[in-house]
Amino acid sequence: MTDERDPKVSRRYRELGAEEPPTGLDAGILAASRRAVKTRLAPLVPPTGRRRWYFPVAAAAIITLAVAVTVHVERQQLDPGFSGLRSEPPEAKKDSAPQAELRKAKPAKPPATPQPLSRAADAVQERGSADARPESRVRSAAQAPARLLGQVAKADSPEAALERIAELRRQGKHDEADKALAEFRRRYPDYRIAEEMLKKVERP
Amino acid sequence: MEAPDEQLMLAYRDGNAAAFETLYLRHRGRLFRFVLRSVKSRATAEELFQEIWMRVIEARERYAPQARFTTWLYTIAHHRMVDHWRRRGLSLVELDEQDPPGDSPDPARQLEAREALARFAQALEALPVAQREAFLLHEEAGLSIAEIAAATGSNAEAAKSRLRYAVAKLKAAVQDD
Numbered sequence: 001m002t003d004e005r006d007p008k009v010s011r012r013y014r015e016l017g018a019e020e021p022p023t024g025l026d027a028g029i030l031a032a033s034r035r036a037v038k039t040r041l042a043p044l045v046p047p048t049g050r051r052r053w054y055f056p057v058a059a060a061a062i063i064t065l066a067v068a069v070t071v072h073v074e075r076q077q078l079d080p081g082f083s084g085l086r087s088e089p090p091e092a093k094k095d096s097a098p099q100a101e102l103r104k105a106k107p108a109k110p111p112a113t114p115q116p117l118s119r120a121a122d123a124v125q126e127r128g129s130a131d132a133r134p135e136s137r138v139r140s141a142a143q144a145p146a147r148l149l150g151q152v153a154k155a156d157s158p159e160a161a162l163e164r165i166a167e168l169r170r171q172g173k174h175d176e177a178d179k180a181l182a183e184f185r186r187r188y189p190d191y192r193i194a195e196e197m198l199k200k201v202e203r204p
Numbered sequence: 205m206e207a208p209d210e211q212l213m214l215a216y217r218d219g220n221a222a223a224f225e226t227l228y229l230r231h232r233g234r235l236f237r238f239v240l241r242s243v244k245s246r247a248t249a250e251e252l253f254q255e256i257w258m259r260v261i262e263a264r265e266r267y268a269p270q271a272r273f274t275t276w277l278y279t280i281a282h283h284r285m286v287d288h289w290r291r292r293g294l295s296l297v298e299l300d301e302q303d304p305p306g307d308s309p310d311p312a313r314q315l316e317a318r319e320a321l322a323r324f325a326q327a328l329e330a331l332p333v334a335q336r337e338a339f340l341l342h343e344e345a346g347l348s349i350a351e352i353a354a355a356t357g358s359n360a361e362a363a364k365s366r367l368r369y370a371v372a373k374l375k376a377a378v379q380d381d
């Protein structure tokens with residue numbers, strides 16, 4: 001730093017005194033400084049133009065999406081197609097799994113027999129957990145009919161699934177019962193079927 | 205070791221009120237004298253002094269340590285002073301009554317010292333605003349030529365020239381004693 005000071009001038013300047021601000025002024029300024037950090041400043045430039053409506057529109061879009069998803073889930077819960085034992089149409093084999101599910105979710109297709117709400121809900125819940133497993137989703141997309149039968153097994157406990165297969169046998173739907181049993185064995189490889197139940201679910 | 209001014213200002217910017225207090229206590233005296241000797245009215249000086257610190261508080265979120273805090277502080281002070289001088293039409297106000305310090309019990313010498321100090325004060329007051337400001341920034345605030353130039357928005361040559369003129373005039377006032 002270049003010092004342009006002259007010693008005599010500096011000394012005389014110091015003799016002018018060392019005035020200081022009054023303590024009241026100090027207190028006021030320090031209080032203002034404390035208040036300032038407690039309340040953050042508003043933005044210097046308020047949002048204008050596109051930014052003015054950006055946030056309300058974004059919020060509305062999120063709410064709309066949330067409502068749509070909720071309605072969709074509720075419809076799925078009431079759709080018995082997920083727990084039915086009907087075979088899917090052949091074109092379903094060509095669809096991806098989500099497309100097939102969407103088509104089945106359409107309310108235009110009435111259920112053959114009304115399903116108990118609790119069982120349908122169980123089916124949705126079970127399907128949700130299965131969707132969380134990517135390998136399961138890929139496999140079911142490749143085998144659409146087996147997937148439907150698999151949902152039976154997934155929808156219920158092993159015992160309930162076996163009861164359903166036994167019911168198919170009693171109705172004479174042996175092909176469907178065979179597929180369902182195969183799927184059952186795939187899904188519960190370590191489940192030991194009781195002897196009495198085995199007679200009911202296996203092809204006579 | 206004391207925290208540097210810039211670090212304290214950054215801490216205050218981030219919400220540390222105690223950092224501002226340290227900073228304020230470190231600079232209050234020098235800044236007040238700079239303002240007081242620029243306007244020579246205590247009431248006006250107090251008003252300006254408060255406004256300068258309020259601007260510091262308001263500007264905290266934009267603070268970035270690109271230069272010394274002192275340079276930043278006196279830049280704010282300079283802008284506030286320019287506003288003040290513009291309103292006053294660059295007129296100088298009356299010199300306040302001063303009680304100069306003196307150890308001599310001799311009333312004649314006391315009077316002589318008092319008169320010498322008054323002449324110096326008058327010489328300081330008589331300086332053109334830009335020269336007085338340059339002198340006060342150098343002598344009171346401790347700014348270098350480059351920092352004076354930065355704080356006053358001028359170039360180094362102009363700042364140096366102003367300071368030299370100011371010191372030469374004040375020196376002449378001292379040598380008249």
